[in-house]
Amino acid sequence: MNRTGLFIALALWLVIAIVFAIFPELDLKLAALFYDSAIAGFPLQQHGWAAVIRDGAMYIAWAFVLPSILAVILKLIRPSSRLLVSGRAVVFLILTMVLSAGVLTNFSFKAFWGRPRPVAVTEFGGASQFVAWWDPRGECKRNCSFFSGEGATAYWTLAPAALAPPQWRPLAYGAALVFGTATGLWRMAFGGHFFTDVTFAGLVSFIVIWLFYALIYRRQWPAFSDAAVDRWLTRLALRRWRGAASDAAVDRWLAGKQRDRTGSEDLAWEALEHRGGKRKLRWTKGGTVRKRLARGARSLSRLGPGIGSAAG
Numbered sequence: 101m102n103r104t105g106l107f108i109a110l111a112l113w114l115v116i117a118i119v120f121a122i123f124p125e126l127d128l129k130l131a132a133l134f135y136d137s138a139i140a141g142f143p144l145q146q147h148g149w150a151a152v153i154r155d156g157a158m159y160i161a162w163a164f165v166l167p168s169i170l171a172v173i174l175k176l177i178r179p180s181s182r183l184l185v186s187g188r189a190v191v192f193l194i195l196t197m198v199l200s201a202g203v204l205t206n207f208s209f210k211a212f213w214g215r216p217r218p219v220a221v222t223e224f225g226g227a228s229q230f231v232a233w234w235d236p237r238g239e240c241k242r243n244c245s246f247f248s249g250e251g252a253t254a255y256w257t258l259a260p261a262a263l264a265p266p267q268w269r270p271l272a273y274g275a276a277l278v279f280g281t282a283t284g285l286w287r288m289a290f291g292g293h294f295f296t297d298v299t300f301a302g303l304v305s306f307i308v309i310w311l312f313y314a315l316i317y318r319r320q321w322p323a324f325s326d327a328a329v330d331r332w333l334t335r336l337a338l339r340r341w342r343g344a345a346s347d348a349a350v351d352r353w354l355a356g357k358q359r360d361r362t363g364s365e366d367l368a369w370e371a372l373e374h375r376g377g378k379r380k381l382r383w384t385k386g387g388t389v390r391k392r393l394a395r396g397a398r399s400l401s402r403l404g405p406g407i408g409s410a411a412g
Contacts, residue, residue: 101262101313109310113303117233120296124232127294131218134289140225142218142291154250154290157283161201161253164260168193172333179337187329192316193259200305201253206243214238215246219291233296248284248293251301255280259309262317280305 120126136143144150171185172194183190215238216228223230228239233246257279261272284298316324 101310101318106307106310109303109306113300116296116299121232121234124230127233127296128218128221128223128230130295131224131288131291134291135218135224142224142289144286144289145219145291150286150290154283154286157254157279157286158250160279161257162197164257165193165197175330175333176337179334183326183330183333187326187333188316188324189263191324191329192263192312196259196305196309196312197253197256200256200308201249204304204308205247205249205252205301209247210244210249211242212236213244213246214240215244215294215297216240217245217292218288218294224291233294233300245293245297246300247304248287248297248301250287251280251284251293251298252305254283255302255305256309258306259313262309262313 134142134144139146168185168190171183171190175181175183213236215231215233215235216226217240218224220226220228220240221230222228231238236246238244255276257276258273261269261276264272280302281298284293284301287293288295288298315321322328
């Protein structure tokens with residue numbers, strides 16, 4: 101994820117953009133490679149195993165971000181625990197996935213850029229007119245062709261590749277590029293996307309990943325440090341308890357946690373967590389729960405105002 105890689109990606113995008121803008125029929129010719137006029141369709145659509153492979157590619161991509169998502173969920177459930185994944189990695193992987201495969205595709209371009217899919221254009225038996233990649237005035241109304249959401253998701257695997265150990269990173273980058281390209285070709289074989297849909301998806305994912313990698317890892321912005329992410333999630337989790345924990349109170353608790361991880365703060369967290377689950381446990385050992393809450397409240401009161409009321 102250096103400047104050389106960015107310049108190469110931008111130069112490649114510029115060449116493809118210019119060539120396919122001047123000769124938009126190239127998209128049709130490449131899509132025709134997967135079209136069978138004898139059956140008037142794209143043959144791969146008729147095989148169930150092909151759909152399984154298509155779905156499997158998305159499962160593989162999401163498997164790389166799943167540990168970060170689970171780490172956040174566990175942190176919110178039990179704020180006293182440590183993040184199971186590096187805080188910077190959590191932010192980097194989740195944000196890049198959401199932006200490249202979600203916001204910039206399904207919620208922006210694909211929703212408003214009216215380019216019809218290959219299977220929908222008249223050249224391949226559809227009812228819509230083909231338009232070049234740069235023209236948003238196509239007849240598609242929703243979930244359109246430009247650009248490929250699945251392609252962007254597959255190329256997003258460049259993000260976890262960027263976090264691989266340095267000695268394995270070139271191999272990881274190569275594997276991510278092969279995976280993204282293969283997934284994009286698979287979508288073209290289904291008649292779901294044109295060549296430019298796939299290549300622009302890859303470029304968008306790469307730029308998003310490059311920018312966030314530079315911000316979080318190269319420039320090491322303090323707001324995205326491991327400690328800052330852990331602190332932010334802790335505050336977010338504490339505010340679940342009636343919003344009683346102020347930032348100052350959380351800071352005091354975190355400072356105490358660093359000094360003594362076996363002290364009264366453990367009782368405080370036990371009380372908070374049981375307070376949140378009181379409704380669930382009330383019908384069992386209610387007396388025990390109340391004793392724990394009272395004991396935790398006394399411990400919390402010693403940490404200062406702002407947290408003590410959370411168990412009251």
